Amino acid sequence: MNKIGLTALLLCAPIALANESPAQWYADGEAELAQALAMQPNTAKARNVILFVGDGMGISTLTATRIYDGQRQGKAGEEHRLAWESLPYVALSKTYNTNLQTPDSAGTMSAMMTGIKTGFSLISVNQNTRLGDCASSRGNEVPTLLQQAQAQGLATGVVSTARLTHATPAATYAHAADRGWESDADMPESARRLGCRDIASQMMTAGLDVMLGGGKRSFVPVSAGGKRTDGRDLVQEWKTSARGRFVQTAEELNRADQDSPLLGLFSDSHMAYELDRTAGQPSLSEMTRQAITRLQKKPAGFFLMVEGGRIDHAHHAGNAARALGDGKALSGAVQTALAMVDLKDTLVIVTADHSHVFTMGGYSVRGNPILGLVTTPGQKGPEVATALDGKPYTTLGYANGPGYAENLPMAQRDDSKAKAGRHLHNKVDTRQLNYYQETLVPLESETHGGEDVAIFAGGPWAHLFHGTHEQHYIYHVMRHALGLEVKAE
Template sequence: MIKKCALAMGLVAGLSISMAATAESPEQWYADGQATLKAALAMQPNTRRAKNVILFVGDGMGISTVTATRIFDGQSRGETGEENRLAWEQLPYVALSKTYNTNLQTPDSAGTMSAMMTGVKTDYGVISVNQHVQKGNCNSSKGNAVVTLLEQAEDAGLATGIVSTARITHATPAATYAHAASRDWESDADLPAAAKAQGCKDIASQLMDFSHGDGVDVVLGGGRRNFLPVQSVDPEYPDQTGVRTDGRDLIAQWLRTKGSAFVWSGEQLSDLVSQGKTSKILGLFSPSHMAFDADRMSEPHVEPSLGDMTEAAIGVLQQRGAGYFLMVEAGRIDLAHHAGNAARALAEGQALNEAVARALAMVDLNETLVIVTADHSHVFTIGGNHAVRGNPVLGFVYEPNADGRPRTEPTLAKDGRPYTVLGYNNGKGFAARKGLAERWAQAPTAGRHVTVKTDTTQLNYHQESLVPLDYETHAAEDVAIYAGGPWAHLFHQTHEQNYIYHVMRHALGLDSQAVNKR
């Protein structure tokens, strides 16, 4: 993927950027606008009850990330990129979501996903409990848990599934099924002594002890170590063990349910799905987070892609016939951004695009509500002083000459050095392998050190940042909501993030339990 994109960028840098433009004309632009208007005028809201709901969450996928992913995806095929459309951009309804937590202007994933899953905004760092809970205080969470849409779906007899490229006990997937005063309590080894004494349960055990309906049907992601005891050797890495200190083997517990299966590699998942004989699948493909999509094929045992997991989940859930709720998270967009590594972040966005496309090919939007959104954004920018059409999105900025044609050399900043289209407000900068203190101590002079010979398109490049931090941070602006299917038209303005739950619940025809306490 990255290699193909680099080739395309080489062509763009060579100023052959007119591939898409050759088919353009003033007449075509006008005709396209009229055709889009005609299609919009013909749209009719779908008000039938949704049989299924699929919620896609691009963790950290702000609007700038969507734009850059669109261009990256197009350029990976040799196109200029700007004219490209991602799979979710073809859904008919778009709105904005306000992402703040009840106590943070710039949110975290725990509070934002809890809002989407419960219909109630809450503090940062807590999992599907209300804002009366003090983070890390077990006793404060008692009586303040808030029912989730997945729990309601199970109680209503629907099939349910959770897919993530992060640990399945990480904040976003955890908020679908668990309730905790701290997102950090992923295994019992993470629980403070006080929390254990007060009876709080870790997130992994809550998934296995899930009491709604007949339990979650499909769980696919990372985080195997949180389900195995310390005395158990990891099935893929013999030098690693589980982390649980309570002696519980949660994978063995899963397998005690009739019709259940466990897999830990992409090949095993493919074989299992092809047999079509299981109704419950637990797939844990890494001890921690799954590999970045750009690195996935180099893993000792190739992990399934997000598209593979999404397709497998839908296939199993459809077998039940009664309808389903599925949450799919592209969890590593966020982690690549935290590293200030745009190449991997955009490759993760492209993997999400594939997953959404494969889902849309499997479902009928007349009966399935599909939502694609983000929990929050990042301090990630896409710009440059009038960068030309088809400018390599991972490359330096090329300005046009006075006649509007691209220059043959990258634009230089006031310090005489080139700069990239993509950047971060804060983070690691270009310190790919050195700690910040070491980097700043060794820097011969203050200022930037990038040159025209720097290969900014390579996978391990860390875009420059303004404020030096150990890692890049979340941002506070709104994120987009894209939707199609029954009741998708209810996304129509700038919404509070917890509104997403209310639309999903209404579309499925579930009774309101948004503020019921457990």
């Protein structure tokens, strides 16, 4: 497709791309049908499984990210495809926790990793565990797919732009009665006395071959600038016991040898949003490339989980620009992986743990900037649309969160925002990085959404994703594809 500037595109009447026509739409449909008819299920045993999780990447985020990515490449955007949209099989995942209609990341990722649903804020323990109760978790730990893969000789890795002790990565290797127990300082004294271990210490003894992400503070003592109150430096302990390599910058990551276990902690807490990232931190694509390069050296195959963790955080802040920037980064990581593996022997899954109350609407013309004000067709070209209050509104918005007039960040306020209500006007640049979309309900932090999320898959047994599934079904497909033998309890 030719690159068409958005300004020129918006002045076209009717709105259309230069090479589009009724005949072309029909031909495209026939080509897609032929491609579908030629699909044959791959029933070979998977040598490798890569699970990509876009934290908080609901359907509306997928669509908006597609348009955002396309527009960054000079396209209209709607016709664009993200990397995972080349995968042949698509299904839906029901995300509720056993005790919540709208879920959190701990319960949802635990479902994907253990094969059973569980409760809010629990890390790979079953629903009989009481939140924050160490004693109740004893005997209710559930083996994860990563642990089962290790038991049968597979290499394993975890990559995330969030803290590696955060809910999504933690659910691959740890078991905890509270997702907040990231370091010993985060645990109640009663839990420590009973022998429950913090998530960081569990990660250091989990036998992982590759660990790349943020969260250094949970691994080092207060005396070294961390959070730990037990005086332990888990990084040094791990380097000694596992004879592993530790890196803290993108340059060190690229120079690290590829034959030793690798730990990379690139920030004290979460890594930077992609649109704020500096050269010192590796991108999600770079971390994915380094992980696959190392894991591919293992003869028995591997399991790798890659999380775009900060899509979720940007949504909680009500900041669509950074959410879409990190969604685009996840697409780049998937593209990197697909170029490095063969779908004949590698099952690749791209999904989300949950959605957000993030909306897209307003009848904008084709190619309208996805972060912009709604523009509708007019006699002389696109015109900024106004609501019943006479004010413009954006294509993207949130049902709740901090983007309510009284809660807006100081940088986005002016004297007109002395009271609640909409104060958006045509001179506001809604496409700037620090714009916070308007919300209906004022909350300190925007909430998750409860609707289904998508599953995209390709490779061995990917055809088993075929309809609407309970979220824990994802584990069962991965286990089956790898041929893991699980002993009956």
